[in-house]
Amino acid sequence: MDRIRDLSSKKAAVIFTKSSCCMCHSIKTLFYELGASPAIHELDKDPEGREMERALRSLGSSNPAVPAVFVGGRYIGSSKDIISFHVDGSLKQMLKDAKAIWEPSDQNLIMDKVMRMSSEKGVVIFTKDSCCLCYAVQILFRDLRVQPTIHEIDNDPDCREIEKALVRLGCTNAVPAVFVSGKLVGSTNEVMSLHLSGSLVPLIKPYQSFHN
Numbered sequence: 001m002d003r004i005r006d007l008s009s010k011k012a013a014v015i016f017t018k019s020s021c022c023m024c025h026s027i028k029t030l031f032y033e034l035g036a037s038p039a040i041h042e043l044d045k046d047p048e049g050r051e052m053e054r055a056l057r058s059l060g061s062s063n064p065a066v067p068a069v070f071v072g073g074r075y076i077g078s079s080k081d082i083i084s085f086h087v088d089g090s091l092k093q094m095l096k097d098a099k100a101i102w103e104p105s106d107q108n109l110i111m112d113k114v115m116r117m118s119s120e121k122g123v124v125i126f127t128k129d130s131c132c133l134c135y136a137v138q139i140l141f142r143d144l145r146v147q148p149t150i151h152e153i154d155n156d157p158d159c160r161e162i163e164k165a166l167v168r169l170g171c172t173n174a175v176p177a178v179f180v181s182g183k184l185v186g187s188t189n190e191v192m193s194l195h196l197s198g199s200l201v202p203l204i205k206p207y208q209s210f211h212n
Contacts, residue, residue, distance in 0.1 A: 008070035012100035013038035072098035119182035122207035123148040126177040
């Protein structure tokens with residue numbers, strides 16, 4: 001039960017499925033069509049799958065136990081419940097309330113948030129804590145005697161929308177995304193190209209520190 005509780009709270013929308021389950025596929029497709037990107041956990045590929053199935057049934061999941069859908073960390077039902085919520089219009093509102101989907105006006109707010117974060121300091125890097133290239137770019141800047149502000153977006157509740165905003169700004173990959181003087185420099189390829197051509201150092205010179 002603890003593992004179910006932990007996994008179901010890590011993202012705004014979470015679906016426990018099995019790879020061979022047709023209804024699971026249908027429910028996933030419905031969420032994608034509504035603009036959500038749920039976390040998917042396939043029980044038949046998890047060594048603890050059977051125990052997780054039993055835990056889901058104890059929450060009230062039907063037989064079969066999948067698909068089991070959580071929104072905002074709360075169990076909302078299996079396929080029959082989800083289809084009912086979709087038909088009466090309440091599913092979309094649940095997803096909006098949990099910030100699993102966004103309206104255009106919300107996207108503008110996220111873009112404003114990204115621009116505000118990117119201007120907090122001379123050099124700002126958006127990263128994820130599991131991203132090796134993010135770490136490499138951070139090390140490069142520190143070797144160049146710059147202490148950038150780091151925003152680990154996987155710790156931000158708006159993570160998915162921040163990623164989309166960074167891509168809309170022109171990042172080939174959402175992270176790492178490097179800003180200098182509030183302007184997007186780019187992701188790993190762009191930063192490394194600037195460094196190899198000798199153009200990066202003049203760009204960051206105002207933010208270098210040579211104190212021990």
